[in-house]
Amino acid sequence: MFEEMRSRRAARRITPGDGRPLKRFRWWQLPYRSLFHLRPAASGTGRADYTVDVRRGQDQTSSQARADLYLDGRHHARSRLPAAFPVPGGIIEVRLSKFGLRRCHYVTAEGTERPLVPDRDSAEGRRARFDRAHPALSRGIGTLSLTVLLVALAVLAGQLAERLTGIPAVAARTGTFTTPVHLPVWGNVALTLVTLAAGTERALRLRYSRLLDGVAG
Numbered sequence: 001m002f003e004e005m006r007s008r009r010a011a012r013r014i015t016p017g018d019g020r021p022l023k024r025f026r027w028w029q030l031p032y033r034s035l036f037h038l039r040p041a042a043s044g045t046g047r048a049d050y051t052v053d054v055r056r057g058q059d060q061t062s063s064q065a066r067a068d069l070y071l072d073g074r075h076h077a078r079s080r081l082p083a084a085f086p087v088p089g090g091i092i093e094v095r096l097s098k099f100g101l102r103r104c105h106y107v108t109a110e111g112t113e114r115p116l117v118p119d120r121d122s123a124e125g126r127r128a129r130f131d132r133a134h135p136a137l138s139r140g141i142g143t144l145s146l147t148v149l150l151v152a153l154a155v156l157a158g159q160l161a162e163r164l165t166g167i168p169a170v171a172a173r174t175g176t177f178t179t180p181v182h183l184p185v186w187g188n189v190a191l192t193l194v195t196l197a198a199g200t201e202r203a204l205r206l207r208y209s210r211l212l213d214g215v216a217g
Helices: 002-012 123-133 135-165 168-174 185-204 210-216
Strands: 014-016 033-038 050-055 066-071 074-080 083-087 090-096 101-108 113-115
Touching: 033 101, 033 123, 050 083, 050 090, 050 101, 066 083, 074 083, 123 135, 123 185, 135 168, 135 185, 135 210, 185 210
Parallel strands: none
Antiparallel strands: 014 074, 033 050, 050 066, 066 074, 083 090, 090 101, 101 113
């Protein structure tokens, strides 16, 4: 029942495409454009070739946030985000996070899912090529990104706990808490910047955790 309601809501967000051709990816679009492909050999879509074109940095809660679907290089459909495009054998789900793409997956009717393949010229595609060429270094970068977000979460939790227990009514019931980490202004700025970099790196690999990427973002 819930899945049917969600499918109906997703369908209402979709409008037909206008048939315009898909524009190739340009290097200057690296900071804001994501392009993902669902090739026929990797899906049950017959001979059809689907492409998702979405701009990163959109506010997904806004009615203006959109994703576009192309079929064999022609504009097939547009949807407000989060999007669920029906295709033969399943749907293509597209969701954004604060750092980039949270999800761009093909989900079959049986529930099996797989991520779409990023365009080789996009930021996600370049990150995927780097992973294949330098797997050990790539894993190290991924571990570093995860560590940065864990540290940022711990600092944020400590600061929040200190502020909450500074409220007299709360302190009377729980006592006060003093965070062991007090960052100067430049330290908070630096932590924010490295957190943004870590979250972006994870988004390029379609990695998302509600706790880490949601809260730290």
